[in-house]
Amino acid sequence: MLVALNSVDFAYAETPVYESLDLNIPRGGITVIMGPSGCGKSTLLSLIGGRLQPRCGNVVVDGVDVQSLDKRGLYHLRRRMGMLFQFNALLSELSVFENIAFPIREHTDLPAELIDHLVKMKLEMVGLRGASRLMPAELSGGMARRVALARAVALDPVLVMYDEPFTGLDPISKGVIVQLIRELNDALGMSSIVVTQDVAEGLSIADYVFVFAAGQVIVEGTPEAVNASPRPDARQFLDGLPDGPVAYHYPASDYQVDLFQGEN
Amino acid sequence: MVRGLGRAGIAAIHHTGRGGMFLVSLVGGMGMMVRRPRLLVQQIHAVGVMTLPIILVAGLFVGMMLGLQGYNTLVGFGAESSLGLAVGLFLTRELGPVLTALLFAGRAGSALTAEIGLMRATQQFDAMEMMAVDPLPRVVVPRFLAGVIVMPLLAALFSVVGLFGGYLVGAVLLGVDGGTFWSSMHEGVDVVHDVLAGVFKSLVFGFVVTWVAVFEGYSAMPTTDGVSRATTRAVVTGSLAVLGLDYVLTAIMFSEV
Amino acid sequence: MTLQAKETLVGVFILAGLAALVWLTLFVGNWAALTGGGGYRVTAKFENIGGLTVKSPVTLAGVTIGRVASISSDREDYSAIVTLSIDQNYNNLPVDSTAAILTAGLLGAQYIGVVPGAEVDYLKEGDSIDITQSALVLEQLIGELLFSRAGAQ
Numbered sequence: 001m002l003v004a005l006n007s008v009d010f011a012y013a014e015t016p017v018y019e020s021l022d023l024n025i026p027r028g029g030i031t032v033i034m035g036p037s038g039c040g041k042s043t044l045l046s047l048i049g050g051r052l053q054p055r056c057g058n059v060v061v062d063g064v065d066v067q068s069l070d071k072r073g074l075y076h077l078r079r080r081m082g083m084l085f086q087f088n089a090l091l092s093e094l095s096v097f098e099n100i101a102f103p104i105r106e107h108t109d110l111p112a113e114l115i116d117h118l119v120k121m122k123l124e125m126v127g128l129r130g131a132s133r134l135m136p137a138e139l140s141g142g143m144a145r146r147v148a149l150a151r152a153v154a155l156d157p158v159l160v161m162y163d164e165p166f167t168g169l170d171p172i173s174k175g176v177i178v179q180l181i182r183e184l185n186d187a188l189g190m191s192s193i194v195v196t197q198d199v200a201e202g203l204s205i206a207d208y209v210f211v212f213a214a215g216q217v218i219v220e221g222t223p224e225a226v227n228a229s230p231r232p233d234a235r236q237f238l239d240g241l242p243d244g245p246v247a248y249h250y251p252a253s254d255y256q257v258d259l260f261q262g263e264n
Numbered sequence: 265m266v267r268g269l270g271r272a273g274i275a276a277i278h279h280t281g282r283g284g285m286f287l288v289s290l291v292g293g294m295g296m297m298v299r300r301p302r303l304l305v306q307q308i309h310a311v312g313v314m315t316l317p318i319i320l321v322a323g324l325f326v327g328m329m330l331g332l333q334g335y336n337t338l339v340g341f342g343a344e345s346s347l348g349l350a351v352g353l354f355l356t357r358e359l360g361p362v363l364t365a366l367l368f369a370g371r372a373g374s375a376l377t378a379e380i381g382l383m384r385a386t387q388q389f390d391a392m393e394m395m396a397v398d399p400l401p402r403v404v405v406p407r408f409l410a411g412v413i414v415m416p417l418l419a420a421l422f423s424v425v426g427l428f429g430g431y432l433v434g435a436v437l438l439g440v441d442g443g444t445f446w447s448s449m450h451e452g453v454d455v456v457h458d459v460l461a462g463v464f465k466s467l468v469f470g471f472v473v474t475w476v477a478v479f480e481g482y483s484a485m486p487t488t489d490g491v492s493r494a495t496t497r498a499v500v501t502g503s504l505a506v507l508g509l510d511y512v513l514t515a516i517m518f519s520e521v
Numbered sequence: 522m523t524l525q526a527k528e529t530l531v532g533v534f535i536l537a538g539l540a541a542l543v544w545l546t547l548f549v550g551n552w553a554a555l556t557g558g559g560g561y562r563v564t565a566k567f568e569n570i571g572g573l574t575v576k577s578p579v580t581l582a583g584v585t586i587g588r589v590a591s592i593s594s595d596r597e598d599y600s601a602i603v604t605l606s607i608d609q610n611y612n613n614l615p616v617d618s619t620a621a622i623l624t625a626g627l628l629g630a631q632y633i634g635v636v637p638g639a640e641v642d643y644l645k646e647g648d649s650i651d652i653t654q655s656a657l658v659l660e661q662l663i664g665e666l667l668f669s670r671a672g673a674q
Contacts, residue, residue: 049394075396082394089391092383103395151395302524309527313534356545417538424541450548454576459545 002027002159002191003048007057010043017043018215020057025208030185030192032202032223035212036237036246041195042086045161048193049081050074062158079107082152082160082190086167088144090136090151096123097132100151107155122150125187126180142173146180153184159191160184166198174198178205199238203227211237213245283479290408290478293401297409303402307410311372315418318367323422326363327429330354334430335438348445349452351430356453356462357518360423362510365469368415369502373477376407377498380481381491389482404478411477415470416463423462461517468509473502560587560606561646565620570601571631571656573622578632579605586611589633605633607644615640621654631656 003025010018017040025031033041046052047059050066059066064077090099100119104110110118123129126146136144145165152160162181166174182205185192196202203209203223211219211226211234219229227238236244252258297304334350383389383403392399427449435442453459477498484494567573570592579587587607595602607614617638624631635650644650 051390051393075398078394078396083391085387085391087386089387091388091391092386103397106395106397305528305531306524308534309531312538313527313530316534414538416542417535420538420541420545423545455546463542 001025001060002062003193004060005044005047005054005057006060008047008054008059009056010040010047010052010054012043016215018054021215021217023210023217025191025193028189028191029207030181030194030205031208031210032194032196032206033210033212034196034199034202034237037197040215041212042163045083045163045193045195048161049078049083079155080158082155082157084145084148084152084160084162084165086163088136088148090139090144090148092136094136095132096128096134096136096139096147099136099147100154103151103154118154122154125153125184126150127176140173142169142176145169145173145177149177149180149184153188153190156188157190159193162192162194162196164196165194166196166201174201181205199240213237279483282483283475286479286482287475289400290405290475293398293405294409296401297405300402303406304409307406308414311376311407311410312414312418315368315372315414316421318371319364319418319422320425322363322367323360323425324429326359326422327351327355327426327431328433329429330359330426331430331433331438335434335440344440345444346448346452347430347434347440348447348449351427351434352449352453353458355423355426355430356458358462358510358514360419360426361462361465361469362506364419364422364466365415365473365506366503368411368418368470369473369477369499369506372411372414373473373502374495374499376411376474376477377481377484377495378491380404380407380478381484381486381494384482384484385486385488385491387486404482408474408478411474412467412470415473416466419462419466457518461513464517465510465513468513469506472505472509476502476505560590560608561612561644562590563605563607563644563646563648563650565603565605565633565650565653566595566598566600567603567622567653567655568600569655569658570603571622571624571658573603573631573633573656577630579607579620579635580632581611581614581635581637586635603633605650612643612645614644616642616644616648617652618644618650619652619654620650622656624657 001024003023005021005023008018008021008023010016010021023044033044035041043052047054048061048066050059050069053067058068061077062080064073066074066077069077091102094102097119100122101115104115104118108115119132120129123132126149128143128146128150131139131143131147136147139147149165152162165177165181169177178201181192181194184190194202194205203226206223209219209221209223209226210217211229213233218231219226219234226234229235229238233245235241236246242248330351331347334347334354335344338344338347338350380403389399389403392402431442431445434440435445480494480498480501481491484490573589573592575589575592577589578585579589587605590604590606592604593602594600605620614635615638617640619636619638621634621636622631623634
């Protein structure tokens, strides 16, 4: 197991997110975590990366208990992880080249020439070698996401986490990212965790799927097995049904009563 | 309503406490400045060189105003020969450091807050942390140090330009003897008590204004609304702090002349 | 703007700022007052020093020859003891010189004016000026004027 969550409890202030959650993410391949908004998917990535602490239970990454690490230990661990943020989080004052070179420069003492080679290789992988001098503000959404991807894998990490990588992209860019995630994972021999709401894209690249609802795993398995699940809450999500276990109507009083008494 | 005030008061104290801890972590990150001086130089440019035009123009206007007002007031006592002294004292002791700090808070301070707040809103700090880079020494400390270094320099330039503005109005326009203008100033402006006191004040102001600006940016809510409110708060808090500290520092430094 | 250009501007800015500071310190401020360590000290007693303060000028025929170094009060005769720091260049003041507290203009700052005497010996470190004239206090003058008028009537 690459990542294991054991009996994890987590809450934001008063709102509980997870209770006694057990999760095991296999090494190698792409694991996709899906679920409706607000079910805590991104929180999961923050817990794995050590940015949030669980109330109870622990998170083990590659045999290391994340909570037990001090600041330096945590940074050591993070050097072996890459992360693609929901809005790319490119450093706005640096060019595309500088953004990808950033982690390399901070963590290695490689000479400038070697860094130049490395960055160009990563850029070539994502098809943006010609854009190396552009600034983040000059990039389209799809291009920015590809740069962020290249940056996430700059140090050839063991684990890469993708937070909603398909959101906000046109169909072409979406197709590009889907292909890139698959190719990079196989070419670099990494493990990937993809958190997404896009059912079609998620199922298409997954080796293993977890479907969440209300802080619990409701279905898990291979994409085919998950897609065949008969559970109503899973079905509503996977098929995109407007009404079902997640109600259409926000809780409200009786309609007739409200209408006829609402004439104040 | 009283409860609301109480809650707001406690929130303010909590916020200030976090600001203090933030300051401590900034000090820890200063070592990097020696290894990466480029970062500091870039920030001195952003914060100092870019604020210079406003400071020079404002200094000229204020100096001219002092020349005019000073003349109008002193001429009633037959003491217009002391105009140079009045302009010199007001500028070096008070207006130089204070007005520079206020202008700085409005122009450079707000820019710092907005920039840092925006970086937080676009998850750039999260990204840096996930890349195992501590964002404080790399992003915040250079900006903070730049603010502290730049403030006394800007205040000095403000005072110099102001003196010439006062000379322009007093001597050239209103007929005070030029030589008397400069000599009365030279006689009465004391290096330690007036000039250096002003420099000390502007160092303190630089420290406080920049600290408030970077802290508000760093702790801003990562939304557009959050960033804009943090920016206003930074300018208001910084400006009020300058005025309040000015009183305290003046009372301490000038009470036994 | 390239990094080179920025760095140059920063250099110019810092130099300009430092130059401004230096100019303010040397040419605007009174440097002499700071380096006033090279003087000899002489004391003088006054009944009333009026608005005289430390660092007030000490003049001879209108030329500033020193500063007031300190002011204290005599426990025995309740007068004010003023210590003058006089520049070494002016070491030819006769021992019977007098010191008066004068006002610059009508409402100006107060200063000490020294009038030289006729003795052969000169004042040295630690000597005292014996003949002094206190400050003119406005209220006392008015009081005297009223009394003298009353007396005349």
